[in-house]
Amino acid sequence: MLSIKDLTVNVGDKQILKGINLEIKAGEIHAIMGPNGSGKSTLSHVLSGKAGYDVTGGSVMYQGKNLLDMMPEIRAREGVFLAFQYPVEIPGVSNIYLLKAALNAIRKYHGLSEVDAMDFLTLVKHKVKLLEMDEKFLYRAVNEGFSGGEKKRNEILQMAILEPKLCILDETDSGLDIDALKVVAEGVNSLRSNDRAFVMITHYQRLLDYIKPDFVHVLAHGQIVKSGGAELALELEEKGYSWVENQVVA
Amino acid sequence: MSAVATSRYVAEYGALAPTLPGQSLPWLQQLRRDALTKFSANGFPSPREEEWRYTNVSAIEKRLFTPALKQSSGQVDADWLKAQQLDDAWSVVLVNGHFSTEYSQLDSLPDGVTVISMADALVETQDFATLLETHLGHAVNNAEHNLVAFNTAWFSDGVFVHVPAKQVLTKPIQLLHIVTEADAMATTRNVIMVDELAEAQVIETFVGLDNAYLTAAVTEVFVGQNAHLTLTKMQIESEKAYHFGGTYAKQSKDARFTHHNFAFGGLLARCDIHTDLDQASECELNGLYLGVKRQHIDNHTRINHLKPHAISREMYKGVLDDRAKGVFQGRVIVAEDAQKTDSQMNNRNLLLSDDAEADTKPQLEIYADDVKCGHGVTVGQLDEKSIFYLQSRSVDEETARNMLTFAFANEMVDKIKIKSLHDKVLEQVLARFPQEGVEKDWL
Ligand SMILES: Nc1ncnc2c1ncn2[C@@H]1O[C@H](COP(=O)(O)OP(=O)(O)OP(=O)(O)O)[C@@H](O)[C@H]1O
Ligand SMILES: [Mg+2]
Numbered sequence: 001m002l003s004i005k006d007l008t009v010n011v012g013d014k015q016i017l018k019g020i021n022l023e024i025k026a027g028e029i030h031a032i033m034g035p036n037g038s039g040k041s042t043l044s045h046v047l048s049g050k051a052g053y054d055v056t057g058g059s060v061m062y063q064g065k066n067l068l069d070m071m072p073e074i075r076a077r078e079g080v081f082l083a084f085q086y087p088v089e090i091p092g093v094s095n096i097y098l099l100k101a102a103l104n105a106i107r108k109y110h111g112l113s114e115v116d117a118m119d120f121l122t123l124v125k126h127k128v129k130l131l132e133m134d135e136k137f138l139y140r141a142v143n144e145g146f147s148g149g150e151k152k153r154n155e156i157l158q159m160a161i162l163e164p165k166l167c168i169l170d171e172t173d174s175g176l177d178i179d180a181l182k183v184v185a186e187g188v189n190s191l192r193s194n195d196r197a198f199v200m201i202t203h204y205q206r207l208l209d210y211i212k213p214d215f216v217h218v219l220a221h222g223q224i225v226k227s228g229g230a231e232l233a234l235e236l237e238e239k240g241y242s243w244v245e246n247q248v249v250a
Numbered sequence: 251m252s253a254v255a256t257s258r259y260v261a262e263y264g265a266l267a268p269t270l271p272g273q274s275l276p277w278l279q280q281l282r283r284d285a286l287t288k289f290s291a292n293g294f295p296s297p298r299e300e301e302w303r304y305t306n307v308s309a310i311e312k313r314l315f316t317p318a319l320k321q322s323s324g325q326v327d328a329d330w331l332k333a334q335q336l337d338d339a340w341s342v343v344l345v346n347g348h349f350s351t352e353y354s355q356l357d358s359l360p361d362g363v364t365v366i367s368m369a370d371a372l373v374e375t376q377d378f379a380t381l382l383e384t385h386l387g388h389a390v391n392n393a394e395h396n397l398v399a400f401n402t403a404w405f406s407d408g409v410f411v412h413v414p415a416k417q418v419l420t421k422p423i424q425l426l427h428i429v430t431e432a433d434a435m436a437t438t439r440n441v442i443m444v445d446e447l448a449e450a451q452v453i454e455t456f457v458g459l460d461n462a463y464l465t466a467a468v469t470e471v472f473v474g475q476n477a478h479l480t481l482t483k484m485q486i487e488s489e490k491a492y493h494f495g496g497t498y499a500k501q502s503k504d505a506r507f508t509h510h511n512f513a514f515g516g517l518l519a520r521c522d523i524h525t526d527l528d529q530a531s532e533c534e535l536n537g538l539y540l541g542v543k544r545q546h547i548d549n550h551t552r553i554n555h556l557k558p559h560a561i562s563r564e565m566y567k568g569v570l571d572d573r574a575k576g577v578f579q580g581r582v583i584v585a586e587d588a589q590k591t592d593s594q595m596n597n598r599n600l601l602l603s604d605d606a607e608a609d610t611k612p613q614l615e616i617y618a619d620d621v622k623c624g625h626g627v628t629v630g631q632l633d634e635k636s637i638f639y640l641q642s643r644s645v646d647e648e649t650a651r652n653m654l655t656f657a658f659a660n661e662m663v664d665k666i667k668i669k670s671l672h673d674k675v676l677e678q679v680l681a682r683f684p685q686e687g688v689e690k691d692w693l
Contacts, residue, residue, distance in 0.1 A: 048642050071646075071647075072641035072642055073641045073642075076641070076642055076644040077644050082642055088638075090636050090640070090654070091657065091658075091661070092657025092661050093653055097653075098643060098645075100689075101645055101653070101687065102643040105649075106644050109644070141657075162644070
């Protein structure tokens, strides 16, 4: 589904990503861990098409197409979804409005008609329940005045409604209390399927207790320095990053 | 100086004067003479005056607009008129500066509520004339600036609204000012009195056919003790028109005054909103100005905290595109006696093009020591982070920009509680900016 080869990315004169290689197949769950500032969010932003990053080398193929050539909204319509580490507040645009606009943009792109108003409401309410949110959130402005945890939950709500193919979760677990973490994990698990892949960026094993990854990668200084199975995360929790950072290819 | 001293308007005044209302009222004649003297000395305000620094009205002098005669009220297209009128409201229509009995719709006004032509009220035999003697020219005087003086000397008509004590009006009153003639000027003086414990909602709409013309309107407002007036101004003049509109309010103890100012039209539009706050009174001033093409839209507000414990809230927002220019000058003055004042003033401007401009000047003048006063201004573009966020959710960039622009403006529209008015204002907002992606039905 996603094939990243030798990806190098600069911000201004500074190289942040220094040759990333990653293969993700449909149905898989990948966890990316790594120290602060190692480039995890940068990678997620580059994949979703945020401006301000200069791809200086390498390639990213998504479902056989060059992802880097697509506008951000096209990537989204093709099924790439980023749950942001820091979701943006959008005063004046209600959650439900954005959801409708997003869903219809995706449907139109795929040659479908606008969603029926009743069907839409039924769908949204169902997902709101799944994420144990108050329906009132639908009518509030996107993320405005939401607590940190509510923002994260809202990102997953959007994901559950838009049903993307490649879900990138950037530290969705940070800032969630234990109950919320469970709810969000259940939300993610309910979306697991053979034709959908997940990339979960996290610092903590506790998320991976609920959503078991197939692969764990360690990103340090702009490179993936180690990859392994679910057990790698446990090892990291025990030994810290310095253990793998020291293994950086000389 | 001498050039303006010979304002061409003054030269025409002699012939006009005998046709103006209030001939039999010595106090009004005196007021008009004072105004004329003051206007004759300096003409229209000049950019040399601090309050007019950003707004040059010399075009009004150059163009010489002509007062329309009452007879010219003539024919107004019925469908067009209907489109301007609010459903479910009492409606006063002024055509080219003259009250039109024919088009106004004032059936079943509650007993004791007065809504009449200013010209009719200013007749010696009317009780209203006595009331007006102590009100007209008392919320604002000729010394304010020369457009007020001009209005005082020249006004041809207007509306007098009086809601007696304890009367709570169930429907809004719309004062619809329309100008149908090219090169005409419509100069109206309006007085709105809402007495003790009464409640009313009044809407002033200014609109015209696609001509160059001048509107110079002054509205004086008196909100009695514990009364509540919501006044909405919807300025949607033709894009060739010149508009001056001043609203000057006096609030008694515990009075509430809510003002919504939608400044959308005109080639050059200047609006003054002033209010004087007595003890524990409250005012809320909301404004939205939208400028496109070469529009110049200037809003001046002044809130006078004269007595203790009053509350003022002000939020003005501007959206400026193309080569449009927006001006906001907001003064809050807290008198020495006005302890425990609670005041917040905000002005936010959104620039949609590199050639658009916003000049904003908040001024706090505080002479009391125990007060809570804040202000904030911003001038900026759409937030790139927000645009990307929407794009990451499948919304294309142009739609995202439209959505965010609309959301910025819509905050002010959403403050209107009267459904039919809300929808009319919304329609006007949507008509002024690209709507691709803004789905009204989803709101
Ligand atoms: N716009 C920018 N300008 C300058 N430096 C940047 C910019 N964006 C990112 N960086 C730098 O790139 C590096 C990687 O940042 P990134 O946000 O990707 O880290 P991260 O791995 O997500 O960290 P964290 O775990 O703290 O979220 C950091 O050193 C950061 O300061
Ligand atoms: Mg990060």
